[in-house]
Amino acid sequence: MAKTEDAKKKITASRGPRLYCKVEDAGRIRVVTLNRPEVMNALTSDANFELEAVWDEFAARDDLWVGIVTGAGDRAFSAGNDLKMVAAGKRGPRPRTHFGGLTSRFDLNKPLIAAVNGVAMGGGFEMALACDIVVAAENAVFALPEPRVGLTARAGGLHRLPRAIPLKQAMGMILTGRRVSAREGQELGFVNEVVAQGEALNAAKRWAAMILECSPMAVRASKESVRRGLDEESLESAVRALYPAQQANNECQDYLEGPRAFAEKRKPNWQNK
Numbered sequence: 001m002a003k004t005e006d007a008k009k010k011i012t013a014s015r016g017p018r019l020y021c022k023v024e025d026a027g028r029i030r031v032v033t034l035n036r037p038e039v040m041n042a043l044t045s046d047a048n049f050e051l052e053a054v055w056d057e058f059a060a061r062d063d064l065w066v067g068i069v070t071g072a073g074d075r076a077f078s079a080g081n082d083l084k085m086v087a088a089g090k091r092g093p094r095p096r097t098h099f100g101g102l103t104s105r106f107d108l109n110k111p112l113i114a115a116v117n118g119v120a121m122g123g124g125f126e127m128a129l130a131c132d133i134v135v136a137a138e139n140a141v142f143a144l145p146e147p148r149v150g151l152t153a154r155a156g157g158l159h160r161l162p163r164a165i166p167l168k169q170a171m172g173m174i175l176t177g178r179r180v181s182a183r184e185g186q187e188l189g190f191v192n193e194v195v196a197q198g199e200a201l202n203a204a205k206r207w208a209a210m211i212l213e214c215s216p217m218a219v220r221a222s223k224e225s226v227r228r229g230l231d232e233e234s235l236e237s238a239v240r241a242l243y244p245a246q247q248a249n250n251e252c253q254d255y256l257e258g259p260r261a262f263a264e265k266r267k268p269n270w271q272n273k
Contacts, residue, residue: 020047022072023054028065028216029208030058031201034100037073040119042082043100045092051101059108062272065216066208069100069127070115070201077114077140080122083149099123099155102130106227109220109245111211115204116140116182116191126155129164129190132223133207136182136191137200145177163230164190215258216272221249 020043022033032054034041043051058064071077078100085092098104102112103126114120114128116136125142128134136142144153144161152158153174162170165188173180185191195203211219224245229238249255254270261268 018050018054020044020050021054025064028063028212029068029205030064030066031068031070031205032058033070033072034078035072037071037075039082039084040076040079041071041073041124042079043123044082044085045094048099048101049095052095052097053101055097055101055105055108059105059110065110065219065272066211067110067112068115068201068204068208069102069112069131070204071117071124074118074139074198076119076124077116078121078124078127079119080124080126100127100130102127103155105130109224110216111219111223113204113207115200116142117198117200122146122153122157123155126153126157126160129157129160133204134185134191135193135195135200135203135207136185137195137197138182139197140182140185140191140194140200141179142182142185142190143177143179144174145179147175148177161190215249215254215268215270217245217249217252217254218258221245 020035022035024031032051034043036042036047055067058067081099095101096104100123103123111133112131113133113135114131116128116134118137118139118141120128120140120142122145125144128142144157146153158174161174169188172178180188182191182194186194193203221243224243228243229241232238232241253273254268257268257270
């Protein structure tokens with residue numbers, strides 16, 4: 001019964017108007033803006049299903065190579081789960097890809113950038129951690145405050161944060177729920193760049209533009225190799241492994257286009273094939 005309900009929600013999200021986010025496709029880049037500024041972009045079950053459909057479409061489209069996620073307004077990226085809905089008994093089911101359609105999406109090789117423009121709490125922080133690059137405005141604040149309200153960070157934060165920064169530093173955040181500034185986040189290692197307030201999205205687009213200078217297939221092969229290599233038993237096994245995206249890159253036309261463009265002293269014309 002639950003699976004049937006999940007399927008109905010997913011179909012509704014993909015076909016109906018977008019109620020919880022805004023989507024802008026510009027060239028090869030998709031920008032997804034969480035659009036509930038009145039509640040600091042906190043997300044509900046319905047919002048998560050809508051976002052899953054948005055990112056499913058991004059993953060399937062050959063013309064979109066880089067994704068950016070940000071929040072509407074100047075106060076918050078996302079305050080996480082809408083606790084008022086939970087308190088009212090309206091928690092609802094979770095989609096396959098979990099919070100924001102991203103935190104349990106383990107099969108996406110396209111790069112994702114989080115443009116954190118304010119508060120990133122709980123699921124909001126976990127969404128940012130699920131991205132490959134995090135750009136934060138100076139007013140950004142990060143935390144996994146779930147223990148303070150009797151919960152745990154179940155959307156990957158308890159596992160991604162200790163993989164992103166030293167264990168003791170991660171435990172210090174996790175066990176206290178303390179808030180970390182953008183600058184401290186950069187010092188700890190989970191933030192790539194800190195920019196002025198209001199400039200997070202522009203900076204994320206700058207990072208996206210740099211990614212687009214590279215072969216899309218090589219970028220995806222690199223992402224898959226890093227992610228899957230971390231799960232190997234040893235460095236040797238990771239180095240010796242040949243993952244599917246790497247094999248596809250070795251056999252694609254762009255594998256020859258790069259060296260050819262270098263020899264001819266011109267920019268590569270990537271075809272993504």
